[in-house]
Amino acid sequence: MALLPLIRLFPLYAGDGWLPSYLVSDIGIVHLHFQLPEFLRSSRRQKNGAAEEANRVLKRILIVEDNELHLRLLNDLLKVHGYEILKTEYGQEAVKLARDNSPDLILMDIKLPDLSGLEVTRLLKQDDQTKCIPIIAVTAFAMRGDEGKALESGCDGYISKPIMIPSFLHTVQRFLSP
Ligand code: MN
Numbered sequence: 219m220a221l222l223p224l225i226r227l228f229p230l231y232a233g234d235g236w237l238p239s240y241l242v243s244d245i246g247i248v249h250l251h252f253q254l255p256e257f258l259r260s261s262r263r264q265k266n267g268a269a270e271e272a273n274r275v276l277k278r279i280l281i282v283e284d285n286e287l288h289l290r291l292l293n294d295l296l297k298v299h300g301y302e303i304l305k306t307e308y309g310q311e312a313v314k315l316a317r318d319n320s321p322d323l324i325l326m327d328i329k330l331p332d333l334s335g336l337e338v339t340r341l342l343k344q345d346d347q348t349k350c351i352p353i354i355a356v357t358a359f360a361m362r363g364d365e366g367k368a369l370e371s372g373c374d375g376y377i378s379k380p381i382m383i384p385s386f387l388h389t390v391q392r393f394l395s396p
Contacts, residue, residue, distance in 0.1 A: 276302040277394050280321040282312040282338065283356070284330050288379065292325060292356075299387060309333025313341050316348045323393050324353045326373065328364055336371040343372035352393045356381070 279296055283289040284307035293303050304319055306312050309330045316324060324342070328335040335355060342348040355368035355376040368376045377389055 276300060277323070278302045278304065278319065278321045279390070280312065280315055280319070280324045281305040282309070282324065282330065282335060283307065283327040285327070288327075292381075295383065295387075296390070301390075307331065309335065309338040312338050313348075316342055316351060317345070320348075321351060323390065324351055325377075325390075326353050326355050326368075328355060328357055328368065336367060336373075339368070339371045339373050354389065354393060 277300075279301050281289060281292050281296075281303060283292060283305070289305060289307065293305055297303055304315050304321060306315055307330065309332045312324070312326075312330075315321075326335040326339060330338070333341075339353050339355070342351065342353065352374040353372065355364070355373040356379055357364040357368060357376055358379050365376045365378075375389065375393065377386060
């Protein structure tokens, strides 16, 4: 079994512009049909400002992932499902982004160029400002032992790569529901 899913970009017209959808080979063909939600088309959240922050509609997800293809897949998949996305490929930057932006959820790759995702998780869970943010480890399918290590390091859950899109979205929604 290939470690990386074969991902093909397939443009789809969504009424307001062209957006990507995906065919993912190793889980069969998944064809995503979607429409941009009205609130995504008509409003853009302004950065900073307490009022905007309090009235924030979109759930904000921080993606920490150094594989470009996987990052793009997660980014586009979550964006078209109405989430606001922050992203980085570096552990140090992930800590800073989490502190500065208070995401509602963090998707954490384990192997990163600087810190490991496990180290980043420990740092975030030791910090009062970020310890309540749920963290889902996204682990390579071949690295079975990583799942236990992820939970020991403070991750709230884990997902194996390559992701299965329906169950992935279900897991994300579960961690975001109040
Ligand atoms: Mn990685």
